Amino acid sequence: MKQYATLKDVAKLAGTTAATVSYVLNQKEGRYISDETRRKVLEAAKQLEYVKSIGASSLKGKSRKLIAILIPQFENQFFTRIIVASEEIFVKHGYDLIICNTLDKPEREKAILNRMIQQRVDGIILTPTKMGTENTKLLRKVGMKMVVVDRPLPGVKDFFWVATNNYGCGYLGANYLFSKGHRKVAYINWDSGIEDLEARKHAFFDAAESYGIPQGHLVVAEGGFSAEEGCQLTQKVLEEHPDITAIFYGFNIQALGGIKCLTERGVSIPDDLSVMIIGSPEWVMAGKNDFTHVDMNDLELGRKAASLLLSQIQQDDEVPFQHIIQDCSLVEGNSVRDIR
Amino acid sequence: MKQYATLKDVAKLAGTTAATVSYVLNQKEGRYISDETRRKVLEAAKQLEYVKSIGASSLKGKSRKLIAILIPQFENQFFTRIIVASEEIFVKHGYDLIICNTLDKPEREKAILNRMIQQRVDGIILTPTKMGTENTKLLRKVGMKMVVVDRPLPGVKDFFWVATNNYGCGYLGANYLFSKGHRKVAYINWDSGIEDLEARKHAFFDAAESYGIPQGHLVVAEGGFSAEEGCQLTQKVLEEHPDITAIFYGFNIQALGGIKCLTERGVSIPDDLSVMIIGSPEWVMAGKNDFTHVDMNDLELGRKAASLLLSQIQQDDEVPFQHIIQDCSLVEGNSVRDIR
Known part of the structure; x- marks a missing residue:
């Protein structure tokens, strides 16, 4: 099986160390590297079509650039629109979106949330199942950035919530x-x-x-x-x-x-x-x-949820919890007869 | 900001080394570890609610358990159904799904594909833009597992393709x-x-x-x-x-x-x-x-694409390229008048 070039491959071809390659490619400062070495590293990286792994950076505490969204029903356009609207915002800010279908099953929700911690996502958008409060306990404890959409977490006050009135x-x-x-x-x-x-x-x-x-x-x-x-x-x-x-x-x-x-x-x-x-x-x-x-206004719900999550992720200071409750609007068609 | 417990945190609490913790938690064999140490590690991991990072494993060449799907139009139910059907299959096999909207723009497709390499996804499902052949060049070169859905890669023969007739x-x-x-x-x-x-x-x-x-x-x-x-x-x-x-x-x-x-x-x-x-x-x-x-039969297209991708990922032997062309079916409603 073919593989991506690693830092080590680049180092080998350039005749230097992986540490030096990392220095050059990540444009770090504070260490002298000769122009000749720099040139060799860049050439080797180009020749091997080296693309760095985000996973490697994330181990050093950097962002994984991944957001997860957990939705209970995919057959419901209300939720697919929330996905679509939030994806648009996340991508603009350099984040990719993992989508998950809980099927409104608490045990599935629990398993997915655990997997998302393993994936070290930067944040989660969640429409909880009936057991959402219990299932998000660890997330809330470790301070996972999270926005709850549509349904609340019963019995809990301290969470970010975007919902319909x-x-x-x-x-x-x-x-x-x-x-x-x-x-x-x-x-x-x-x-x-x-x-x-x-x-x-x-x-x-x-x-x-x-x-x-x-x-x-x-x-x-x-x-x-x-x-x-x-x-x-x-x-x-x-x-x-x-x-x-x-x-x-x-x-x-x-x-x-x-x-x-x-x-x-x-x-x-x-x-x-x-x-x-x-x-x-x-x-x-x-x-x-x-x-x-x-x-x-499904799309607007998705946009608000995404923006609220990003504001948590991108700010160093702690953002106070917010509950945003969005109003509906009536669209008049021809399915109601006036019988007055 | 609160953080997940790391291997080092567990090691510190258990009074041992990170290497030992990794041995115990990943149930590796070949090295003697006393029952007492094992117990301490497990207890410390439990107390700190340690959840391992998939990213860390992926650096050692293990699977990231991530699949990406690139779709050109989210407003088109044809494509959201392909996402929904494939997600169902991937999740069953322990993979999470990143969804991306190319908006049918070649430069956006190119940028997303590059990001998916950085994410070290295990495979990609792609409905290509007009420039799909050019934009997938590196993926095909490094042997990224990939299934092309709906539209082909013009000028290329060697790719996995699931499409509509x-x-x-x-x-x-x-x-x-x-x-x-x-x-x-x-x-x-x-x-x-x-x-x-x-x-x-x-x-x-x-x-x-x-x-x-x-x-x-x-x-x-x-x-x-x-x-x-x-x-x-x-x-x-x-x-x-x-x-x-x-x-x-x-x-x-x-x-x-x-x-x-x-x-x-x-x-x-x-x-x-x-x-x-x-x-x-x-x-x-x-x-x-x-x-x-x-x-x-949109859902079936998604299922076939997901299965084909999994068969590539899960088999060590090289799977021969396949083109699966699926037929349509006519559904009779009442919008066509018989004027014979």
Whole structure:
């Protein structure tokens, strides 16, 4: 197997020592090296196409120029956009990005985080699983630079966090439906067990209350995070509550399956039923689709997380912990009928 | 700033040398170490929560357990799916994945590849830019494990390649349109300058010829790789050739913009105009959309590329170069009208 040229190879060809080669190639000062030796080293390095290893530098406490990002779902465009937006910023600053999919499994998260310590990454962006607080214990102890995205670390205060105002998102969508006259509305929810995400549902109830809508008019159907579940929950809701006028999907993957099923059943949106979605995957506005939805500004979340991590890495002074909670915006399409 | 414990820290606490600690922790054999020393080392490592650095091992010629993937467009689900599918396979085998976006810019590709050599990655998956052959010269010379995905390296034979049968994809889509009676058809093309992608257009003409359709019936509109261009090309085609009955989009990003414009103009698909797309981003089948399209089996491409790279990395013997060309499949929706 062919190999890269090492410092030693360059030294051998130049007839000098590895230490001298390192001095010349890293342009260090403080030691006299003759022009003749310098010339020989540079020539040898060029001839052998020597490229230095970052790993070697990192052993001496230098930066590895590597960032890791741990994301729980790759099939969710919300997270791939966070990756894309942060990659752009990291690369501008000379950092490469390792991406990892935890699949929302705590034991996988734990294993990946351990591997990232082994890789001596300079920092980590993490959307934690349910066990995130436990799994990041060592990282927080050794002072690994870290930004938590989207979901928090329950029970911990001292961490950098960039998140969506989930309550605000839920309120925005629910309020829009009620403002258009809808009173019998179903909310389709992911039973994630993640408290922060439940805020969307609470906001739905609070918005209803502000319109004086009795709880009995509201339907909540909860299930797993998949398009299939979204379809089943939608069918269940339609069968058990045929009088609803609108469905509010709290999670876009469930919406994807739910709306497919509505279409297959011949339900016309918004003539027969109005639809609101939290999230802005490409499909909600693509082709014939023009769904009214709540945009979480995914790319901006990724940019903020990356910038916050870089500010920790690049500053010598300790940066105080920050929680950045980003608001959503409502994008009006044609999927909600005004029935006032 | 807090730091990870080093071998030296462990040695100090255990009252022994770094060499001994390395012996114990890496379970090397061939040197006598007393049970007492072994116990002290293990206890010290545990107390300091020592996690070894992969970088340190990699300097001794061991694997870095890092793979890099270079992709030209992150906004294209075709490529994010290749990333997702390959990540799954690499992680199973203990490798982490660095993702990089070349933005299809040759100078950026060159800089990233150089950085990946510095990172001493174990292998690279690459969709090359126009200058890919030139930019991979050093990699090929030093025998970097590499799999080229999607586009080839022009002028080079000796490389591992996993690609789509672009001619076959084009033929499949065009043939379907002609089989449904369409004769005046426009093909919307990305003027990429990448020969392999032009095969889709050639297949369009060949399929037409097999139906005896005169060249004069066919329209080709070419432009940049963006939704905006897709919209402009679509409008141009409709204005200059109002008698066409179908549009064949060779690239899904152009289709995204083109179909949005059709919808905004009030063109009903397939009643007024039939539409065929190469590519299967989520949106083509989501919500109200049900577009007939050519599926390139993106995930399978990613899996094949990852497996091919691993087979190179994990085998000591030299693996012979392979070109794997994967066929497409046609997915029937309701966007093509039968006008026979």
